[in-house]
Amino acid sequence: MAAGEPGDLGRYYFRFLPQKTFQFLSAPETTSRLRQWSMLGRIEAQAFGFDQTFQAYRKDDFLMAFFKHPNVIPNLKLLSDSSGQWITLGTEVKKIEAINVPCTQLSMSFFNRLYDEDIVRDSGHIVKCLDSFCDPFLISDELRKVLLMEDSEKYEVFSQPDREEFLFCLFKHLCLGGALCQYEDVVNPYLETAKRIYKDLVSSDQTAALQIKNKIVVDSAGMCYPSTKNHEQTFSYFIVDPIRRHIHVLYHCYGVGEMS
Incomplete structure (x- = not known):
């Protein structure tokens, strides 16, 4: 069976890229605005790399492999519903459904x-x-x-x-x-x-974006990604650059952001 074929999800290799920084999370003008909009401290962007050809028609398989990978589980951030603190995924997901998000508008x-x-x-x-x-x-x-x-x-x-x-x-x-x-x-x-x-997240005209359609059940204790609570402003996008083989994850959980 060739790498990346259905049923062979373990052949995808993902790596966490902590050295990748996103200007919108550090630029004073942007962070000031995110604070005003009650999003600062509740929005995060992370980068991961992968080693196989990305096939858009197999997006659910691709993301399932991502969420099950040992380099993703201890590094992918989300906000805890109970404590309000940043935590990591911690365990592999059980089910996933994603939708394609077009990236054709560039102006x-x-x-x-x-x-x-x-x-x-x-x-x-x-x-x-x-x-x-x-x-x-x-x-x-x-x-x-x-x-x-x-x-x-x-x-x-x-x-x-x-x-x-x-x-x-x-x-x-x-x-x-x-x-x-x-x-x-x-x-x-x-x-x-x-x-x-x-501009921070989308790096080429071949970039593909994926959004989790419904919350993902992570474990039997009731933990979900991006959150156990559904809200239009709780979202996660996975922006896939098939040329560089990078994934940029944009996450936000609705709530009261940092005040100062």
């Missing part, structure tokens, strides 16, 4: 329609609206309305394929933030931060 002009549709003014200020709720989010401007409310008149400014793009997902996650998010009045901080994170 921030993708978001020009926000200005064209008067969701954002030419000055960059986000147009306000009457407060409403789209559980659990407070919607007080046209931007969050477009991101969350399917029955809003401008929701179709972004098509369903647009909304599946990794660049859009990043932007939306930043706009929604954490539990004590202080929203921006202008759109530029969201756009600039999404661009920086994207």
Whole structure:
């Protein structure tokens, strides 16, 4: 049986790359914004390498091999639901399901329609609206309305394929933030931060992104990845560079981020 064939997951070799740093986690401007959005201290990026050809159609097998590998189990970080502290996976997973996330949008002009549709003014200020709720989010401007409310008149400014793009997902996650998010009045901080994170994580036009569709049951004690609690803002993406054979893991667990 050739390496990487179905049923031969043990032939994948993964290595942890702790020397790889991500600028968005250390640049003062970005960390200040993540703090304001209640995401700092609850968001993490890590890098791993692998040694076989990545085949997108076998994404679930690939990720299952990743989560079972002895170099991943003691190094992959997640937040403990009970203590709120960073821990590592600690044991192999039992089941996995992932979805492909397109990485075809490479230009921030993708978001020009926000200005064209008067969701954002030419000055960059986000147009306000009457407060409403789209559980659990407070919607007080046209931007969050477009991101969350399917029955809003401008929701179709972004098509369903647009909304599946990794660049859009990043932007939306930043706009929604954490539990004590202080929203921006202008759109530029969201756009600039999404661009920086994207450039940090996506290294070539052949990059593939995968997202865990449902929480993964890790063990019989009830531990799950990325969390036992489902929330739109609890997510994990696995950005695979098939040329360099690197995986960048982006993780965030919804909650109250660092305050100072």
